[in-house]
Every structure is written in C-alpha cells, then in structure tokens.
Amino acid sequence: MRYASILISVLVISGCSQGLGSIPSPSTPLGTSSQPNASGPKITKISKIEAKQYQKIVISGSGFGTMAPYNGDSAYLQILDTTGGWSAGLDNSSQDDTVTLDVTSWSNKKIVITGFTGGYGESGWVLNKGDNLTVNVWNAQNGNGPGTINTKVK
Numbered sequence: 001m002r003y004a005s006i007l008i009s010v011l012v013i014s015g016c017s018q019g020l021g022s023i024p025s026p027s028t029p030l031g032t033s034s035q036p037n038a039s040g041p042k043i044t045k046i047s048k049i050e051a052k053q054y055q056k057i058v059i060s061g062s063g064f065g066t067m068a069p070y071n072g073d074s075a076y077l078q079i080l081d082t083t084g085g086w087s088a089g090l091d092n093s094s095q096d097d098t099v100t101l102d103v104t105s106w107s108n109k110k111i112v113i114t115g116f117t118g119g120y121g122e123s124g125w126v127l128n129k130g131d132n133l134t135v136n137v138w139n140a141q142n143g144n145g146p147g148t149i150n151t152k153v154k
Contacts, residue, residue, distance in 0.1 A: 039063075041137045041147030048154050051127045054115035061147060065140035067106040071117055073097050076138040078146075079116075083131040084124065088116055090136075099125050106140065127153045 041063040049057055067076065073091030079101065080087045088099035100118035103111065119125055131153040138145035 040145035041065075041139055043135065043137060043147040043149040046135055046149050046151055049127065049133060049151060051129045051131075051153050053120050053126075057113040059111040059113075059135060059137060059149075060109065061137070062109055063139055063144070063147065064106065064108050064111060064137055065142070066108055067103070067140040069104050069106070071102045072100045073118075074103075074140075075143070076140045076145075077101065077103065077111065078134075078136040079113075080134040080136065081125075081127065081131050082134055084126070084128065086123075086125045088118075088120070088125075098122070111137065129153055 041061060043059060043061040045058075045060040047056070047058040049055070065076070067074070073089055073096060075090070075092045078087055078090035078097075086099060087095070087097050089101035089103075090097050098119035099116055100120075101113050102115045102117050104114050105112040116127070133151050133153060135149050135151070136146035137148075
C-alpha cells in the first residue's frame with residue numbers, strides 16, 4: 001500500500017505544468033508595468049533602448065533578488081521583441097534564447113545590461129527603431145514574477 005501512495009504522489013507532481021517559462025501576453029500599455037505576481041518583482045522604470053547591439057540598459061524597481069554578473073541566458077530575465085518575433089536572455093524549460101545578454105550588475109533594485117550578445121544580428125534578430133519590447137524579470141532567489149514593463153526601441 002505504501003508503494004501505491006508514493007506512485008500516486010509522483011504522478012500528481014509530474015502532472016504539474018506551471019513553470020517559469022509562462023510568459024503573460026503583452027497586453028500592458030507601453031511605458032507601464034504590470035506585476036502578475038504581487039510578491040514578485042516590480043519594474044518601475046527602464047532606460048531608453050536604442051536600435052543598436054551595445055548600449056547601457058538600466059531596469060529599476062524592487063524585488064529582483066541578487067545575481068552575479070554574467071554574459072548569457074538565465075531563468076530570470078527576458079527582453080522580448082514582440083515586433084521582430086525574437087527574445088533575448090531567457091533560458092528555462094520551455095526555451096533557450098540564442099540572443100544572450102551581457103548583464104554587468106544585478107541588485108535587488110537595479111539590473112544593468114551593456115549589450116545583446118550571442119546570436120544578435122543573425123536571422124533578423126536585431127532591434128529596429130519602433131519595435132515593441134516587453135521586459136520580464138523574475139526574482140533570482142525564489143523565481144517569483146515576472147515583473148513586466150513594455151517599451152519601444154527609440
């Protein structure tokens with residue numbers, strides 16, 4: 001009988017499908033933020049993003065957690081170009097972005113990115129003036145979020 005209850009528990013747990021890769025549809029107006037998870041990150045401001053590979057992008061807010069600088073993908077940060085149909089920086093169970101991010105600092109209140117790396121420039125994966133972007137941040141310690149802000153490439 002003990003074996004049967006363990007087996008049933010395993011089947012129930014393996015049937016869960018919610019994960020960090022669940023991205024909300026970008027229905028938030030440009031320049032505003034939404035926080036689907038009240039205990040997760042809150043993005044209050046993002047600096048201007050231009051149509052170039054290397055630039056300083058500052059994401060300000062709260063509840064980001066902390067993370068060491070890195071150049072690549074993580075499960076906690078995504079820049080989604082909804083106009084161009086590509087995404088940078090996210091690596092989780094449902095996707096691994098070829099375009100990566102150079103994150104030079106990550107504190108609980110501020111994330112600094114200095115450029116798009118990896119596959120940027122390949123297959124049309126570039127920023128163009130006027131592109132709509134959605135930026136998603138999950139807390140690096142507990143995975144809560146995402147905090148989301150929408151903006152346009154200037």
